[in-house]
Amino acid sequence: NAGVTQTPKFQVLKTGQSMTLQCAQDMNHNSMYWYRQDPGMGLRLIYYSASEGTTDKGEVPNGYNVSRLNKREFSLRLESAAPSQTSVYFCASSERNRENQPQHFGDGTRLSIL
Amino acid sequence: GEDVEQSLFLSVREGDSSVINCTYTDSSSTYLYWYKQEPGAGLQLLTYIFSNMDMKQDQRLTVLLNKKDKHLSLRIADTQTGDSAIYFCAEKERDNYGQNFVFGPGTRLSVLP
Numbered sequence: 631n632a633g634v635t636q637t638p639k640f641q642v643l644k645t646g647q648s649m650t651l652q653c654a655q656d657m658n659h660n661s662m663y664w665y666r667q668d669p670g671m672g673l674r675l676i677y678y679s680a681s682e683g684t685t686d687k688g689e690v691p692n693g694y695n696v697s698r699l700n701k702r703e704f705s706l707r708l709e710s711a712a713p714s715q716t717s718v719y720f721c722a723s724s725e726r727n728r729e730n731q732p733q734h735f736g737d738g739t740r741l742s743i744l
Numbered sequence: 745g746e747d748v749e750q751s752l753f754l755s756v757r758e759g760d761s762s763v764i765n766c767t768y769t770d771s772s773s774t775y776l777y778w779y780k781q782e783p784g785a786g787l788q789l790l791t792y793i794f795s796n797m798d799m800k801q802d803q804r805l806t807v808l809l810n811k812k813d814k815h816l817s818l819r820i821a822d823t824q825t826g827d828s829a830i831y832f833c834a835e836k837e838r839d840n841y842g843q844n845f846v847f848g849p850g851t852r853l854s855v856l857p
Contacts, residue, residue: 634786663845670752672832672849673787720786724845732777733834733845735786 632656636721636736643711643743651706651739653721661724662704663688663733664696666717673720679704711743748848750833755854762820764851766833769814773835776809778818781830781850790818790831820853828855 637652655662660681665673665688675688679698693715695707704723708715718740722733748768756762768776774795779787793800793807793816800807806819820827833848 665847670849672748673847675844678844722787732775732779732789732792732836733787735779735788737784737786 634721634723634734634736636719636739638739639737640740641742643708643741645712645743647711648707648709649711650708651719651721651741652703653705653736654703655721655723655734656702657723657725657734658701659723659725659734660701662698663722663724664694664704664706665720665722666690666715667720667738668717676706676719713743715741716743717741748833748835748846750831750848750851752849753852753854755856756823757856758823758825760823762818762823762827762853762855764818764820764831764833764853766816766818766848767814768816768833768835768846768848770835770837770846771811771814773837775836776807776816777834777836777845778805778807779832779834779847781832783829787832823853823855825855825857828853 634655663678664676674690677696679685682701685696697705718738720738721736724733725731750766777792778790780790781787804821808817830850830852832850
């Protein structure tokens with residue numbers, strides 16, 4: 631009964647380092663999303679993938695890249711980390727073609743850039 | 745773009761009712777959701793309401809929707825300390841790719857003993 635699994639849970643990076651945040655879902659959902667959460671700003675969409683093979687920019691895509699590796703997995707990459715990218719990152723998935731389906735969230739990755 | 749607004753903080757006494765309010769701008773929203781986020785965790789769906797409904801009740805939770813004013817509220821009856829969390833309002837709107845979710849900033853509910 632895993633749902634959406636994110637790894638790692640915590641990470642500290644130095645400015646300029648790169649890393650990839652992993653996300654996998656076992657609900658056979660078509661759509662997957664990456665958000666960042668900052669105090670007082672709620673969730674802001676970074677990138678999303680409406681279906682396998684497609685990705686699109688969200689509200690705050692700069693400094694990030696994504697890969698929809700297959701239907702289950704959607705990764706987020708920081709090529710050159712900056713202190714402004716210190717945040718909590720959430721992955722989510724949903725069933726695109728069913729009207730009443732909400733998003734299901736992972737537990738988040740807490741990322742600090744020094 | 746579309747916008748969802750919420751007040752950032754709410755404090756209530758244990759046993760009282762809590763009312764968390766939300767306003768949204770997209771009149772084409774099909775579903776509206778309430779999520780709960782406990783410390784150190786992801787968002788969990790609490791309840792949702794279809795846009796052609798006025799009210800939905802689920803145990804201690806009551807959702808009211810005023811579509812004319814684009815106002816959504818979540819009432820928690822007999823609030824307990826375990827209800828302390830951040831509550832997010834979200835709307836789902838249609839776009840060319842199927843759907844998009846827009847979240848409010850979250851309301852931090854503090855329950856005082």
